[in-house]
Amino acid sequence: MFLLAGDVQIDPTEHVRDVVLLKIGEVPIVTMHMVTLIAVTVVFLLVMMKAAKAIATGPESEGNDRYMTRGRLGQIIETMVVYLRDEMLAPVLGARDTKRYLPYLMTLFFFVLFQNLFGMIPLADILHLFGVHQTPIGGTATANIMVTGALAVLSFFMIELHGFREQGLKGWLLHNCGGLVPGPVYLLPIALLVFVVELAGHLIKPTALAIRLFANMFAGHTLMAVLLSFGLVAHHGGMGLLGIGTISVISGAAAVMVMFLELFVAFLQAFIFMFLTAVFLSLMSHHEQEHEHTPPEPALEPASA
Amino acid sequence: MPNATTLFLAAEPVAGAHAVERPEVMALTWLPAVTALVVFVLAFGFLYVMVWPKIIKGLDDRDQKIRREIANAEQAREQANAALAKYEQELASAREEASRLIAQARADAKAVAVEFRDRNEAELAEMKQRAIRDLETARRAAITELHAETATLAVSIAGRILKREISVADQQRLVEESLGELAGVRKR
Numbered sequence: 011m012f013l014l015a016g017d018v019q020i021d022p023t024e025h026v027r028d029v030v031l032l033k034i035g036e037v038p039i040v041t042m043h044m045v046t047l048i049a050v051t052v053v054f055l056l057v058m059m060k061a062a063k064a065i066a067t068g069p070e071s072e073g074n075d076r077y078m079t080r081g082r083l084g085q086i087i088e089t090m091v092v093y094l095r096d097e098m099l100a101p102v103l104g105a106r107d108t109k110r111y112l113p114y115l116m117t118l119f120f121f122v123l124f125q126n127l128f129g130m131i132p133l134a135d136i137l138h139l140f141g142v143h144q145t146p147i148g149g150t151a152t153a154n155i156m157v158t159g160a161l162a163v164l165s166f167f168m169i170e171l172h173g174f175r176e177q178g179l180k181g182w183l184l185h186n187c188g189g190l191v192p193g194p195v196y197l198l199p200i201a202l203l204v205f206v207v208e209l210a211g212h213l214i215k216p217t218a219l220a221i222r223l224f225a226n227m228f229a230g231h232t233l234m235a236v237l238l239s240f241g242l243v244a245h246h247g248g249m250g251l252l253g254i255g256t257i258s259v260i261s262g263a264a265a266v267m268v269m270f271l272e273l274f275v276a277f278l279q280a281f282i283f284m285f286l287t288a289v290f291l292s293l294m295s296h297h298e299q300e301h302e303h304t305p306p307e308p309a310l311e312p313a314s315a
Numbered sequence: 316m317p318n319a320t321t322l323f324l325a326a327e328p329v330a331g332a333h334a335v336e337r338p339e340v341m342a343l344t345w346l347p348a349v350t351a352l353v354v355f356v357l358a359f360g361f362l363y364v365m366v367w368p369k370i371i372k373g374l375d376d377r378d379q380k381i382r383r384e385i386a387n388a389e390q391a392r393e394q395a396n397a398a399l400a401k402y403e404q405e406l407a408s409a410r411e412e413a414s415r416l417i418a419q420a421r422a423d424a425k426a427v428a429v430e431f432r433d434r435n436e437a438e439l440a441e442m443k444q445r446a447i448r449d450l451e452t453a454r455r456a457a458i459t460e461l462h463a464e465t466a467t468l469a470v471s472i473a474g475r476i477l478k479r480e481i482s483v484a485d486q487q488r489l490v491e492e493s494l495g496e497l498a499g500v501r502k503r
Contacts, residue, residue: 023340028347030336038338044350051354058366066369067376077377092374113367117359144335151351156344160351228340 020242022235025134026153026228031146043151046128050151054124061087091116098285102292107172111291114168118161119284125152126227126276130269152279153227155220162220165287170212173294185294186212215290219283226279230272237265461497468493 032040064084068076079085099108099115129150137145151157173182184191186208190201241258249257338344472489 024337027337027340028344030338033336038336038344038346041338041344041347043347047347047350047354051358055358055361055366058362062366062369062373065373067373074380077373077380079373088370088374091370095374112371113363114359116367117355117362121355121358151347154347155341156348157351160348161355164352164355 020239020246022232022239023228025132025235026149026231028149028154029144031144040146042146042149043154043157045146046149047125047151047157049147050124050128051121053128054121057083057124058087058120060084064088087120090119094119094281094284098281099288102285102288104292104295107291107295111168111172111288115284115288118165118287119280122152122161122223122283123277123280125157126150126280127273129153129227129231130272130276150227150231152223153231155224158220158224158283161223161283162216165219165283165290166212166216169216169287169290169294172291176295215286219286223279223283226275230268230275234265234268234272237261237268464496468496 029042030038030040031042031045032038060081061084064081065079065088068078070076079088094116095108095112099112103111129152134145134148137148173185177185183205186205187201188204188208190197190204193201238261240261241254244254244257472493475489
């Protein structure tokens, strides 16, 4: 899709799509999203290490202050972790599975969040202003369907492993028959159909995860690029300075508003990816059928000393 | 308006755009996928060993600390409430005891006053009776003495009569002396 301004075409997806940085023959070896993934992950790990140091219990010599989280970064990370753990994951997964999957789910959340947030920094565009037209790092890795697909594949394996672990092979098979087996023989064809649908559901769920994250990030950045390119389109379209200025101001203001929306979407999509993984995990727990008739599990208790 | 700005879908970009190769949006480029897998797994492994245990332990330690402090505060509150209840109970008992003692003291004082009054009245009555008895005794004694004196006088008078003739003047004088003595006796 291109914006056609006079005889100039502007591709708004240019800032969102991956860039091949290194090729051997016709085979791309290094792309911008790969470098971005690695670089942002390094930053992510450094930030999490700093946060862990701030949150960890201090030495006894500090008295009661050793329980305090030091620094705003640690407090922000802690607030998010505690909220997601106590308010979102524990009611869905229960105390035991929350403890078991908290590291994976939190890693998933912060990994996606960091990639999303980094994508909001117009690094390539800033460098472009300084004459650097090709940067090895930039863009939004989570706006790449292959990246979100890889994360979804990991979640898929995590969900299925949890299902086998909780229910065993037989329980897993029965679970996928929708409760029709054991049952009347005449329901066997329906049970088979349900089994096929359930199997498809196992694949559709992570696929939906991947597409949802990719589509949101890609669409948001594309919308922003479209808004910001209106001025350029006006320029190439031969409009006067007043017209270009007016269009630029209006489209720039709209882009700023969309930027705030994108900031929210960055958090929201990271949360949705993590939370839906948790929901799918809970659906594979062997006590799924009893959930409707039993009270929720008690709130998460801290690990015994 | 010449060169009017139009927006529509176009199939291909114009030549001369930035000379970089950009895979299609939905192109199945496996390298980013493999990179994402490897990077995420490595990051997760690192965080699982180095970061999450510290964070989770820190949060759990604080949770336990808060729970402990709350439990201690609850216990202290219960103890304070128990002490307050005991104090109030003791205060009520003390008030009740004080009221009882005051009532007892009042009753005792009243009883003592009544006893004193009765005793005084009895003593007064006794003293009065005694005085009356003393007076009666004295009166009787006086009368007895008077009778004795009268008899003595009578005998004396009779003796004088028997020894000499009594003139009118003597008679008169004797009567007066007798009356005088009698008066003297009465005065005594």
